Amino acid sequence: MSGAQPAPLLKLEGLTKHFAVQSGGFFRRHVTALRAVDGVDLEIQAGETLGLVGESGCGKSTLGRMIIRLIEPTAGSIVFDGVDITRLDMQALREHRRGMQIVFQDPFGALNPRMTVEDIIMEPLLIHGARHDDAARKRVDEMLGLVGLPLRARSRFPHEFSGGQRQRVGIARALVLNPRFLVCDEPVSALDVSVQAQIVNLLQDLQRDLGLTYLFIAHDLSVVKHISDRVAVMYLGRVVEIADKRAIYAAPRHPYTQALIAAVPVLKPRERGRGRRVRITGDIPSALNPPSGCRFHTRCPYVMPVCRTDEPKLAPTDAGHLVACHLMDNQESNKG
Numbered sequence: 001m002s003g004a005q006p007a008p009l010l011k012l013e014g015l016t017k018h019f020a021v022q023s024g025g026f027f028r029r030h031v032t033a034l035r036a037v038d039g040v041d042l043e044i045q046a047g048e049t050l051g052l053v054g055e056s057g058c059g060k061s062t063l064g065r066m067i068i069r070l071i072e073p074t075a076g077s078i079v080f081d082g083v084d085i086t087r088l089d090m091q092a093l094r095e096h097r098r099g100m101q102i103v104f105q106d107p108f109g110a111l112n113p114r115m116t117v118e119d120i121i122m123e124p125l126l127i128h129g130a131r132h133d134d135a136a137r138k139r140v141d142e143m144l145g146l147v148g149l150p151l152r153a154r155s156r157f158p159h160e161f162s163g164g165q166r167q168r169v170g171i172a173r174a175l176v177l178n179p180r181f182l183v184c185d186e187p188v189s190a191l192d193v194s195v196q197a198q199i200v201n202l203l204q205d206l207q208r209d210l211g212l213t214y215l216f217i218a219h220d221l222s223v224v225k226h227i228s229d230r231v232a233v234m235y236l237g238r239v240v241e242i243a244d245k246r247a248i249y250a251a252p253r254h255p256y257t258q259a260l261i262a263a264v265p266v267l268k269p270r271e272r273g274r275g276r277r278v279r280i281t282g283d284i285p286s287a288l289n290p291p292s293g294c295r296f297h298t299r300c301p302y303v304m305p306v307c308r309t310d311e312p313k314l315a316p317t318d319a320g321h322l323v324a325c326h327l328m329d330n331q332e333s334n335k336g
C-alpha cells in the first residue's frame, strides 16, 4: 500500500519490569513489587533516533536494558526486526544481540581496567566465535579509525584515556559486531560539557554513515533536542507523551513535559515553548507504591478528581503526537 509506514525496527508492547523488594523485619518479611517499568508501548523506525527523557528513577535505564535483555522483562514483548526476542533462549538471543548493542553512561565503569583497548573492542567478536587473529585485529583497527582514536591506542589501558576517549572506546566496542540498533544510555552525562558535543556529533556521524537506529536515553533535554527525531517522556515507569521533536519542544501537551521543558534554560526568549509555564515541586514518588490514577497527580498543578482514580491512556492528539492526560479528554469533548 503506497504511503504506508514501514514495519518498525523495534516494537515494544506492554513492556513491564517489576523488581521484587523484601521489606519488614527478619520475622515479618514480605515482598513488594518495585514497578520500575509498567506497561510501555513504543515503536522505533529504522534510521530514527528516539530520545527518552525523564527524571532519574523514572525507569528509562531499566527500559533500555530490558530492550537488549540485559534485564529480563516481567511481562510484555520486544519485537526486533520482525522477531519476538522476548523469550528467546540464550543461544538464540546471542545471534540477535549482534544486531542490538548498548553504550553505557560511565565509560570508565563499563570498561575492564585490566584489559587493553584492543582486547576490550575485540571481546564481543570472540564471544561470537571469531578467532583472536589478524582479521580480528584488523577489525579493531577499523573501529579505532571509525571513532577517531589513533592506532597506538590499541595497547593502552582505559585509565590512560580521558573520559571522552574512553567513551569512544565504549562506542567502538558497541559497534564492532556491526549492529543496526544502539541503546545509548546517558552516553554523555558523565562527560564535561565541551566533550559532550564531540561525542554527540560522533554518534550523529556514525548514524549517518552506518545507517544506525538509536534509543537515546538522557535527563538533559538540550542534548536530546539536538540528536532526536522524536522524543518520549517517561514518568514513574510509564510513557506520558511521545511526539516529533519540534512538536514536543514547541508545544508540549502533558503538564510533566511542560515542566521539564520550562526548566531548560533558553538563550533566546522566542525559542521558549508555547506551552504553559508549569513548575513542579517535590520528588518523584516511590515506584514501590505509585499514586493511584494518573501517577503525576501528586505533583500536577491541574489535578482534577478523575486524575486520582482513573489512569489516563496514551492517546493521539495530533498526527503522531500521543499524550496520557485527562486534560486531553476535556479538549476532545470541547472540539465535539
Ligand code: SF4
Pocket: 254, 255, 256, 294, 295, 296, 297, 298, 300, 301, 302, 303, 304, 307, 312, 324, 325, 326, 327
Ligand atoms: Fe495532571 Fe490529571 Fe493530566 Fe495527570 S491526568 S497530568 S494529574 S491533569
